[in-house]
Amino acid sequence: MSFDALLNNLNPQIIGSLKRAIELGKWPNGVALTDQQRRLCAEAVANWERRTLPADAQVGYVPPKRTPCADKDEEQTLSWV
Numbered sequence: 001m002s003f004d005a006l007l008n009n010l011n012p013q014i015i016g017s018l019k020r021a022i023e024l025g026k027w028p029n030g031v032a033l034t035d036q037q038r039r040l041c042a043e044a045v046a047n048w049e050r051r052t053l054p055a056d057a058q059v060g061y062v063p064p065k066r067t068p069c070a071d072k073d074e075e076q077t078l079s080w081v
Contacts, residue, residue, distance in 0.1 A: 003047075010048045018045050019059070 017028065018041045026032050033041070049058040056063065 006044065007048050007051060010044065015045055015048055 021027055021033055022038055022041050022045070025038070045059065055061055
């Protein structure tokens with residue numbers, strides 16, 4: 001099965017299970033994840049979220065920093081001192 005085919009078969013419940021396994025470091029049956037399994041699960045979750053969810057709902061999203069001038073339509077002049 002290709003990685004794209006795998007992503008097409010994932011659903012929110014499976015993604016939730018993968019996230020939980022990554023968080024706890026073990027599968028639901030108690031068997032520990034290997035480093036490779038943890039990386040592959042994280043890669044699958046990130047790619048599935050990128051395809052499925054808006055950016056602000058994805059794991060690791062950091063909202064852009066807003067400056068006081070960001071709400072204004074004025075240009076801010078930079079002056080060197």
